[in-house]
Amino acid sequence: MDxxxxxxxxxxxxxxxxxxxxxxxxxxxxxxxxxxxxxYGYRRGRWWRPLLVPAAAAHLVRAHRLLQANxxxxxxxxxxxxxxxYGIDGGYVAVAVFGLAELGLTGATIRALxxxxxxxxxxxxxxGAAVAGSCASFLYSTGPGKRSLWAEILDELSLRGDEHVLxxxxxxxxxxxxxxxxxxxxxxxxxxxxxxxxxxxxxRAATEHNAVVEGLRDRVEVIDADARExxxxxxxxxxxxxxxxxxxxxxxxxxxxxxxxxxxxxxxxGQLRIVDPPGAQRYAEWLHQAGCxxxxxxxxxxxxxxxxPGHHAVxxxxxxxx
Ligand SMILES: C[S@@+](CC[C@H](N)C(=O)[O-])C[C@H]1O[C@@H](n2cnc3c(N)ncnc32)[C@H](O)[C@@H]1O
Numbered sequence: 597m598d599x600x601x602x603x604x605x606x607x608x609x610x611x612x613x614x615x616x617x618x619x620x621x622x623x624x625x626x627x628x629x630x631x632x633x634x635x636y637g638y639r640r641g642r643w644w645r646p647l648l649v650p651a652a653a654a655h656l657v658r659a660h661r662l663l664q665a666n667x668x669x670x671x672x673x674x675x676x677x678x679x680x681x682y683g684i685d686g687g688y689v690a691v692a693v694f695g696l697a698e699l700g701l702t703g704a705t706i707r708a709l710x711x712x713x714x715x716x717x718x719x720x721x722x723x724g725a726a727v728a729g730s731c732a733s734f735l736y737s738t739g740p741g742k743r744s745l746w747a748e749i750l751d752e753l754s755l756r757g758d759e760h761v762l763x764x765x766x767x768x769x770x771x772x773x774x775x776x777x778x779x780x781x782x783x784x785x786x787x788x789x790x791x792x793x794x795x796x797x798x799x800r801a802a803t804e805h806n807a808v809v810e811g812l813r814d815r816v817e818v819i820d821a822d823a824r825e826x827x828x829x830x831x832x833x834x835x836x837x838x839x840x841x842x843x844x845x846x847x848x849x850x851x852x853x854x855x856x857x858x859x860x861x862x863x864x865x866g867q868l869r870i871v872d873p874p875g876a877q878r879y880a881e882w883l884h885q886a887g888c889x890x891x892x893x894x895x896x897x898x899x900x901x902x903x904x905p906g907h908h909a910v911x912x913x914x915x916x917x918x
Pocket of ligand 1: 742766768769787788790792795821822824839840844845
């Protein structure tokens with residue numbers, strides 16, 4: 597543990613339960629914002645009401661910091677690759693939907709308060725808090741949650757550091773660059789078709805820029821290619837990873853083709869890790885048909901909720917035996 601990490605250790609209870617603490621901060625921040633709105637409706641707390649906003653912001657910033665922490669509570673730096681800019685899954689449309697819903701509910705709550713409909717105002721406030729929580733969960737899943745999850749997945753593989761790794765559907769490189777950080781003598785290759793609706797600012801140039809910003813340009817290669825037709829010979833990679841990509845392929849036949857392509861380019865004994873929304877359990881069957889071994893499909897935790905509590909993405913893991 598370096599000196600920088602030591603000086604950033606959170607308070608003891610946050611240290612023991614970083615995720616619980618983060619969610620407590622998110623709930624407190626959201627509640628304070630809501631309270632400000634309610635007081636505005638009642639025209640109360642005129643002089644001290646503005647103080648609630650920085651207090652709410654402090655809670656949300658604290659939550660953000662904690663959610664970047666590893667289970668030991670040490671703030672993560674290069675381990676989760678935070679220098680680049682990795683975009684928002686689903687693009688700005690997803691955030692706009694949350695924003696519009698929140699605006700509508702806040703307006704309805706204030707109108708109900710002004711007309712003295714306390715019941716309706718209460719309902720509006722609860723719905724507003726739920727949408728705010730859902731938005732926070734979405735932003736967490738698409739950013740720090742994704743990187744923290746994949747840092748764990750990659751660390752579990754105990755890479756030597758000289759592997760060749762392929763990221764199928766790398767987007768702006770969140771996972772590609774996490775892998776590259778672990779490959780001082782290896783190479784991380786990302787392929788994508790750069791669909792803007794899947795991630796905002798999704799271009800090869802943005803991914804290459806992130807590799808430069810993270811100081812990893814010489815370890816990262818980015819190629820235009822479709823997951824269903826990978827431009828590599830058989831048995832090229834030691835590890836193939838893919839995050840939230842294969843489900844974007846429209847047909848089942850196409851998704852199967854992508855999974856089989858991922859195994860084709862794996863060398864014998866190579867590892868495969870795919871994270872995709874519920875339904876990805878199906879990939880395990882195709883991997884079995886392709887002759888993979890040690891196949892596992894497991895539901896992931898709240899880091900993959902994307903704003904919908906109980907929506908657990910699936911990690912499909914396998915080893916190529918052929
Ligand atoms: C939700 S984004 C995830 C990006 C990246 N894996 C990450 O976690 O940040 C989905 C990505 O899949 C890519 N994609 C969709 N269909 C693809 C295909 N047939 N072949 C390669 N990439 C594809 C999109 O362009 C997009 O970059």
